[in-house]
Amino acid sequence: xxxxxxxxxxxxxxxxxxxxxxxxxxxxxxxxxxxxxxxxxxxxxxxxxxxxxxxxxxxxxxxxxxxxxxxxxxxxx
Amino acid sequence: xxxxxxxxxxxxxxxxxxxxxxxxxxxxxxxxxxxxxxxxxxxxxxxxxxxxxxxxxxxxxxxxxxxxxxxxxxxxx
Amino acid sequence: xxxxxxxxxxxxxxxxxxxxxxxxxxxxxxxxxxxxxxxxxxxxxxxxxxxxxxxxxxxxxxxxxxxxxxxxxxxxx
Amino acid sequence: xxxxxxxxxxxxxxxxxxxxxxxxxxxxxxxxxxxxxxxxxxxxxxxxxxxxxxxxxxxxxxxxxxxxxxxxxxxxx
Amino acid sequence: xxxxxxxxxxxxxxxxxxxxxxxxxxxxxxxxxxxxxxxxxxxxxxxxxxxxxxxxxxxxxxxxxxxxxxxxxxxxx
Amino acid sequence: xxxxxxxxxxxxxxxxxxxxxxxxxxxxxxxxxxxxxxxxxxxxxxxxxxxxxxxxxxxxxxxxxxxxxxxxxxxxx
Amino acid sequence: xxxxxxxxxxxxxxxxxxxxxxxxxxxxxxxxxxxxxxxxxxxxxxxxxxxxxxxxxxxxxxxxxxxxxxxxxxxxx
Amino acid sequence: xxxxxxxxxxxxxxxxxxxxxxxxxxxxxxxxxxxxxxxxxxxxxxxxxxxxxxxxxxxxxxxxxxxxxxxxxxxxx
Numbered sequence: 001x002x003x004x005x006x007x008x009x010x011x012x013x014x015x016x017x018x019x020x021x022x023x024x025x026x027x028x029x030x031x032x033x034x035x036x037x038x039x040x041x042x043x044x045x046x047x048x049x050x051x052x053x054x055x056x057x058x059x060x061x062x063x064x065x066x067x068x069x070x071x072x073x074x075x076x077x
Numbered sequence: 078x079x080x081x082x083x084x085x086x087x088x089x090x091x092x093x094x095x096x097x098x099x100x101x102x103x104x105x106x107x108x109x110x111x112x113x114x115x116x117x118x119x120x121x122x123x124x125x126x127x128x129x130x131x132x133x134x135x136x137x138x139x140x141x142x143x144x145x146x147x148x149x150x151x152x153x154x
Numbered sequence: 155x156x157x158x159x160x161x162x163x164x165x166x167x168x169x170x171x172x173x174x175x176x177x178x179x180x181x182x183x184x185x186x187x188x189x190x191x192x193x194x195x196x197x198x199x200x201x202x203x204x205x206x207x208x209x210x211x212x213x214x215x216x217x218x219x220x221x222x223x224x225x226x227x228x229x230x231x
Numbered sequence: 232x233x234x235x236x237x238x239x240x241x242x243x244x245x246x247x248x249x250x251x252x253x254x255x256x257x258x259x260x261x262x263x264x265x266x267x268x269x270x271x272x273x274x275x276x277x278x279x280x281x282x283x284x285x286x287x288x289x290x291x292x293x294x295x296x297x298x299x300x301x302x303x304x305x306x307x308x
Numbered sequence: 309x310x311x312x313x314x315x316x317x318x319x320x321x322x323x324x325x326x327x328x329x330x331x332x333x334x335x336x337x338x339x340x341x342x343x344x345x346x347x348x349x350x351x352x353x354x355x356x357x358x359x360x361x362x363x364x365x366x367x368x369x370x371x372x373x374x375x376x377x378x379x380x381x382x383x384x385x
Numbered sequence: 386x387x388x389x390x391x392x393x394x395x396x397x398x399x400x401x402x403x404x405x406x407x408x409x410x411x412x413x414x415x416x417x418x419x420x421x422x423x424x425x426x427x428x429x430x431x432x433x434x435x436x437x438x439x440x441x442x443x444x445x446x447x448x449x450x451x452x453x454x455x456x457x458x459x460x461x462x
Numbered sequence: 463x464x465x466x467x468x469x470x471x472x473x474x475x476x477x478x479x480x481x482x483x484x485x486x487x488x489x490x491x492x493x494x495x496x497x498x499x500x501x502x503x504x505x506x507x508x509x510x511x512x513x514x515x516x517x518x519x520x521x522x523x524x525x526x527x528x529x530x531x532x533x534x535x536x537x538x539x
Numbered sequence: 540x541x542x543x544x545x546x547x548x549x550x551x552x553x554x555x556x557x558x559x560x561x562x563x564x565x566x567x568x569x570x571x572x573x574x575x576x577x578x579x580x581x582x583x584x585x586x587x588x589x590x591x592x593x594x595x596x597x598x599x600x601x602x603x604x605x606x607x608x609x610x611x612x613x614x615x616x
Binding site: 237266268270273304305308 | 577616
Binding site: 076 | 281282285307
């Protein structure tokens with residue numbers, strides 16, 4: 001059973017357009033949007049299990065230059 | 078040009094399963110999920126323009142019994 | 155010298171349209187808008203001094219039926 | 232593989248001592264503490280998978296009288 | 309060695325003046341003020357130790373009618 | 386139909402006076418104030434549509450040296 | 463009539479002890495404490511009026527090396 | 540009587556795996572986990588008293604390279 005999450009992402013000022021392209025290129029990212037409000041980008045991510053979703057966020061999203069903070073919400077149903 | 082938003086929804090304790098069914102039935106709601114974290118439900122909503130999206134949230138989401146607080150993020154791109 | 159503040163207001167679900175009319179009727183409220191995001195209404199309020207601005211918020215805004223929480227930011231310049 | 236989470240719980244004023252006893256009685260709750268800060272209680276919960284952990288929070292924690300809001304953080308590693 | 313804390317208190321709308329009088333009457337409360345911003349009242353509380361400070365907040369502050377939420381910050385130095 | 390928003394802006398420490406001058410110079414900024422509370426500056430911005438308001442924030446506000454974080458609330462009515 | 467405020471201060475990691483000494487040395491700072499929770503330091507500040515309190519925060523607190531973010535709550539009563 | 544706390548820790552992007560190893564090595568840290576949500580790591584820390592717990596956080600956790608922000612909740616019971 002795959003797991004899915006919404007990652008809420010804050011980016012360094014002036015970097016939103018660059019960062020969203022890099023996020024869309026991450027394997028498992030289903031969609032990503034620039035949004036108004038507390039966070040700059042909301043992305044929907046899919047992975048095989050909780051462990052590999054955690055890895056994807058820590059290794060593939062957190063390491064994108066310009067990503068400043070992420071808050072991840074697991075989809076339960 | 079239609080507008081789209083993520084509505085982040087807190088529900089009264091014990092009401093998440095009821096509320097999500099009501100939200101999914103709202104015209105323009107594309108998807109809705111129970112999630113972990115600060116909010117209980119994240120829904121993606123589409124409307125004809127900002128004004129009618131505002132109306133949808135104020136009149137069709139806020140009035141669902143068990144909805145406690147909503148925070149809406151407009152999709153910019 | 156008058157003082158000025160932005161009041162950020164959360165309202166009970168389903169009450170935004172009623173509440174904003176009541177807020178606009180408060181003496182000293184210069185403008186009030188329904189907004190997306192963490193708060194439902196942002197209003198700009200003017201008063202003679204800090205004490206009377208505090209009174210206005212505590213006695214004229216907090217007592218409006220449907221107002222749930224307010225966070226006030228004083229304008230410094 | 233079991234999954235584990237920290238549930239951060241706000242309780243209705245005057246209910247912390249009652250609520251914590253009810254939380255400790257929930258199957259899968261490993262520990263629960265009254266704490267200072269943004270939340271009143273932090274509990275560690277274990278379940279068979281993400282779906283059943285979600286159920287436990289929605290059906291067994293949210294329904295405790297006096298629980299006001301919960302924010303759940305999944306343990307990734 | 310006594311311990312000391314700042315309690316940040318949100319009150320039900322329209323109750324700030326009543327609540328602050330009740331808070332000032334709690335044994336160990338050194339000062340209490342109505343403030344602008346995220347919280348409505350900030351109070352400074354002293355107790356014999358962490359356990360009795362927790363008790364004071366849970367039993368004497370949380371039980372005041374009109375207190376809605378408290379967030380306590382322990383003074384470390 | 387033009388769209389309007391409140392941008393809430395945090396600035397790098399020591400930069401508020403410089404940043405507010407730069408913000409006031411952005412085309413479409415109707416007013417901007419240094420405020421107390423969670424954010425340092427609140428600005429009211431007008432644009433032709435949601436897309437161009439998003440661009441204005443991402444390209445003209447986020448790129449001001451000393452701007453640290455922005456949270457934008459769309460005015461619905 | 464003097465005005466008074468609580469400044470809630472976040473400091474760069476490892477800098478709390480240095481920063482609190484610098485804050486205590488600012489003219490008008492009545493007390494300052496290292497605390498647990500969302501903020502690292504809470505200080506009580508007095509000034510002649512709102513404008514000069516704002517200046518004190520912007521010019522004397524924000525410019526202390528190691529201060530990262532401040533949130534100021536005006537004392538109303 | 541020992542005191543105990545949950546430290547909620549945000550880390551610089553890309554540093555979670557390094558930081559958690561350093562945190563686990565701090566004397567008094569009973570457990571530490573990478574988690575989803577607002578914070579990246581939750582650790583449980585024990586110390587002899589409030590003062591020495593504060594010292595541990597300020598001197599041993601805040602000084603770990605890659606730690607960005609910590610919010611500490613004291614366990615009351």
